[in-house]
Every structure is written in C-alpha cells, then in structure tokens.
Amino acid sequence: MAKTDRDTSKGKPRPIVRLGIFLISHSFFFSVVFSTAGVLALLLLPVLAKNTYISENSLMPGSVAPMLSDQEVAEGNRLIEDLNALKSKPLGSGIGSQRLVAQYMSNLGAEVSFHKFHRQPSQFHPLHFFSSPDSRRIEQNISCALHGVNTIGIIRAPRGDGKEAIVLVTPFNSVKVNKNEALSLGIAYSVFSLLTGVPWLAKDVIWLVADSQFGEYAAVAAWLRDYHTPVFSGVGTLDAEMCPEINNLRGMEENLFTERMTFDGFKRAGTMAAALVIKVGDRTQQYEDSLSIYAEASNGQMPNLDLINTVNYLAVHRQGLRVKVEKLWSLLNMRWLKTLGEMFELLGHYARNINPQLKFGIPAAEYIEGSATLASSLYYQALGIPTGPHGAFRDYQVDAITVEILPKVFTLGNKVRQNDFLLRSGRLIEGVVQSVNNLLEKFHQSFFLYLLTSPSKFVSVGVYMIAFALLVAPLPMVAASLYVNASNSDESMNSEKSSPSATAVDSASSPTTTDAAPLVTLSESTPLLTAADSGSLATVADSASLATAADSSRFATTADCITLSSWKWLYAAKKSFIVYLWGSVVSLLPYFICQIPSCTPTTSFIIWVLLSILGLVVMYGILASPFSDANDSKSQKEWAILKSVTLSAAFIGLCLMSIINFATAEIGGLLMVPMCLMAHPLKLDVKTRSLRTISRAVCNLVLGFIGFPPVTFIVLKGAFEGFSSINVGDFWSWVESLWAWNSATYLYIGVVHLPCWVLCIHILFHHC
Incomplete structure (x- = not known):
C-alpha cells in the first residue's frame, strides 16, 4: 500500500507545473488582471517614490565650510571682463579667447594644453551603430573651418598620486563668447584658482574649456576619445601649412610654456572619478537663483544617484538654490x-x-x-539621446551630470548682484569637488537604475520593474494557451477523420471471426473436417492481419497528427522569421537613402515607406505567402499558432530591450501588449456579429492604426505640441536623430516593434 502511495505521489506534477497549467487554462482572466495591474502600478510610481539619501558616507557633503572668498570671485570677474572686451575688438577671434583662457590658467601654475579636433559628420552607418566613429579619421577634402580647439588645464593634487582626477567642463563658443558662457567660465575659474592653493586636494583636477562651435557634445566626446586612446603623430592631424590658424596656435603654445615647461603633446591625469558640466542658462528667473540638473545619457544610462544627491543637498541646504529637473x-x-x-x-x-x-x-x-x-x-x-555633454562621459563609465545655473534677473553692470551669483555658484562647485575628493573608490553604493519624480525623490529598479513584469506577463500565458488549444483542435479533428476507417476494419473482421467458431467446434467432434479446419485457420490469420492493419492505421494517423502540428508551428515560425528579417532590412535602408543628394526629409520618408512596402511584398510573397494554404481545410487554426509565435517573439523582444533600455521597453510594452493580445481575424468577428466581437474588431482597428510607428509619433507629438505644426517629414527627422546618436530605440522600432505590428495586421486580415 505504501508503494502504491509512493508511486501516486511520484506521478503528480510539481506545484510550479500545476500553477503554470492553471494560469494557461485561465489565460484570458489573468491577462486582463495582469495588464490592468501593470498599468495601475505604473500610475502608482509617483506615490511609491522614496526620498533620496546619501549612500556613500565618505562623501560627507557640506561637512566643511566653503573656502571660496571674494578674492577668487574677483579673479573670475576679471576673466569675464577680458572675455567681454574681446568681442568689441575687430581682431578678436577664437584663437584670441583661447589664448586668454590659457594665459589665465598658466598664471595659476596649472599645466595647460590644447586639443585639436575635427567636426564629425553625423550620418547613419550600420557597422558603427553601437560605437562612436573614429575621431582621428579625417576626410581628404576637409576644410580648416571645420576644426575646433579645446583648452585644458590640469592641477596636480599635492596629496595625491596622480591616479584619479575630477573633471570640470565649461562649454563655450570660441568664435563668439556670449554673456552666459563668460559667466560659466568665471565661475569655473574662481573655483580653479582656489583649488590651486588648497592643501586637502587628493585628486587631480582637470578643467576642460570645450570649444562648442560645432556642438557641446562633439567637443567633449572628441577630447574623451583622445584621452582614453593613444594618439600617434601624423594620424588624424591637420597640416599647419594648410591651416594658418593651427600654426598660430602652435606658436602660442611655444610662447606660453617657454618660461615654465616644455609642451609635450596631449596631457593626461588619472582615472576620472566624476565629471561636472557647468553652464549658466540663458533663461532668467524672476525671483530667485535656481539650478537645473540634467543626467540622462545615451541609451537611458544614468549616473550614480549619489552624485545627484550631493549636488541637490549642497544647492538646497548650503547655497539656498531651488533645484529643478525636467518635466x-x-x-x-x-x-x-x-x-x-x-x-x-x-x-x-x-x-x-x-x-x-x-x-x-x-x-x-x-x-x-x-x-x-x-x-x-x-x-x-x-529616446536614448544625451541631454547634455555629460553623456559623453557615461560612454566611458564615468559618472557625470550637467548643472545649468539659472540666475535671477540682473544686468551685467550690476557688480554686487554678479559677485553674489558667482560666489554662491562657485561655492556649490567647490562643495561637490570636496565631496568627490573624499571618495576612496568610484561611485558604487547607490543606484544606477532609477527614475526621478523630483530632485529629492526617486523610484528604484526594484519598484518600477514590477510594473513592466505585470505588463508583459500575459504574453507567454496567452501564447501557450493558443498553442495548446490549436493542438487539441487538430487532434480532435484527426481522431474524427480516423474513426470511419476503424469501424470498417472491425465490421470486416467480425463475420470471419464468428464463422470460425463453429468450424473449430466441428473439427473437435469429427476428424473428417480437416479442410474446414484449415480454412478456419486461414480466416483467423486474415482477421489478425486486418487487426494489425487497423492498428497501423491508427499509429499512422497519430504520427500524421504530430507531424501536422509540428509543420504548422514551423510554418508560423517561418513567417515570423521572414517578417523580422524584413524589419532588419528596413532598419538598414536609411543608410542608402542618406546617400541621395539634396533629399528633403519628406522625400526621404516617402522613399523609405515605398521601399519597405516593396521589400515586404517580395519577401513575404516568395517565402511566406499568406495565400499558399488558403484551400487547406486543416489550417483553420493557423492564425492561432501564428499569434502564439508573435506573442512569444514580442515577449522576448521586450525583455531583451528592458536590459538595454528599460524606458523604451516600458513605453513599447504599453503599445505592443494590447495590440498583440487583442489581435483576432476580423472576418471571424464580422461573421459572428455580436456586441463583443464587433467591439473587439473596432479595438483591433484602432490599436493597429495607432501602433504603426509614424502614426504613433504623430499622435504623441500632436497631443503634446498641437497638430498644426506637424509635418510628414518630422518622423524622418526624429528617426535620423536617433541613429545619429546611436540610440538603441531606433533598433527597437525597426527590429522589434515594426515586425510585431506587421504580424498583428496579418492576423487581423487572415483568410479564415
């Protein structure tokens, strides 16, 4: 008895298997519950946000009184005045402003160098999608007007070993320095002049004055590439004879360093612990000085939350600045x-x-x-596009943010108000440098994956992933349920078709068996019926052979059923594979469209759409024609298997995208999950003509229309900005910005979302 119980317990499925069977058998109910819970959890995130806190105790923000005084502020004011004076001189040029900044750095005893870089054309290249183009690759016909010069000053820490560094970045246009850029240079110079004489500095300080005439990000990214990669002579350099300004700059380097040291090329410090981009905004505040923080980098990367918390704490509790983040x-x-x-x-x-x-x-x-x-x-x-030049640092795993200081309304001639603004801003930067200087290792204690709901509140990855998990959970459940139901339907259909043959075999064998019984009885009573006995044995053999044939027929029917189900699954998988392959081709088409000269965004978008439609018709018609099995009576549930494969592919694509960029996966899930779950052949809904089926058909048409990427872009842009300013070419311009910044969102649209949309449309217009 104990053995029987043991065998019975062994035959029971595990609890996790039973739970899976229960969820699959009630997939409709749980898909509604989980999808609703996922959306509700997303709306609850602002309620569940927690207050920020400093995780790394060694930062100790605000523990030391600021040392920046009016003397350093006066030095910063003098630099501002000299920069403003250059604008009034007819000979004032970019070289003049850079010479002035370099001279000020040299007067403080810093090591000064110049970094020459070239403007990189922003064009889509499929082989360099996730990597930045080589900064030292120069075109043969490059113009001297397409180069910029960064000015770098380095302070060697008196208590350091040169292995770590803190970077301060101030973008400025060397051709024309405006008032706000001069103020940012004055703030950075006042802090830089203080740091040259402090005894507590344990990390080198690098001040990068980035030439932003071709863009702030381009200047910082070019310097970072050369900082982390050796530069060999003769590779990626401009000819001084072709560019007189470069020759003048080299002469300026020689004159500048004759007294103190010999210029020996690109100068470096240690590993970067953190970077801070300092900007003075052109928007003025009416009542108070404020501070805006920009932290997003490429593909949704964020700096360590402790860096934002440090800046927020010092700005609010030490300098009385109002901190803002974008909304x-x-x-x-x-x-x-x-x-x-x-x-x-x-x-x-x-x-x-x-x-x-x-x-x-x-x-x-x-x-x-x-x-x-x-x-x-x-x-x-x-979006995956950096919100400032700080994004270039995240590509090298350096924590960096951009702080944009928005001053209260004041005129440039108001010295008292300007001194107060420089003092408060400089002390904020000094406090951040002090905190980072206290670190014994890189930022690692706090969060790297988070969403901000305010400067002092955040949602961690452990909370917002719940909303995404609930949202995509119905996809595998419904996919398994559809496949099981389609397989069961095929088995029942084949069993019904095989039953008439089995009945015919039984009816053919039963008379022979009944006739054989009397013959056998007579042979036992009379030895004369030998021939009859032989005939009865032959009849029994015939009946046995017929029974064996019936069993073989049943086995063949079962094998045909298994083969049919397998082929149906493979056929649906082939369709999905072809559509996803088409999506990859569509993603590469812009590289060739960009080669067309003088092509407007609207024309490029129309060419892209026409080529995509032509490619889909050719590939889908040859390799996975939807009409290839239209007359097959055994394929009435083919759309269910195709939907099952589509749901599985969408689930895999969203999960992979959540690893690369969670925000893209979350927004994509809000669009894809309802569209995939609701997909159902319109012909079947129209035939039924009930309220439920008609409502489902209308919802499918609406979701299919909104789910098309260009339509989604137009609807969202119209909802936020108004439909009056929408142009057909806006979608091309937006997509062009995505691939120019190597955003993974572009790959998601072309390789995951668009093929899924095509498969759902195919299911809607299925021939059932």
Missing part, C-alpha cells in the same frame, strides 16, 4: 491626471485613518508634479 509641462494641465491624483490622495487619507503608520498617498498637486517629472524621465531615457 513634461503638458501633463500638468491634464484633467484625468488631476482626478487620479485626487483619488490617490483620498485613498491615502482613508488608509491613514485606518492605520496612522501607513504612509500611502500624497497630495494631488505633488502627484501631478511627480507624474510629469516621471514621464519626462521615462521619455528622455527612452
């Missing part, structure tokens, strides 16, 4: 968002009445602000 301003006026915030506020009030220790719920106004900031954080991370 989607159009969401602030959404009525539905305001209603949702009031509901969460009311629920939080009831929860605190039940249990005062519950901290659920925030005020409606705070929820609206947090939602707008969260949406902005998701949007800029999903």
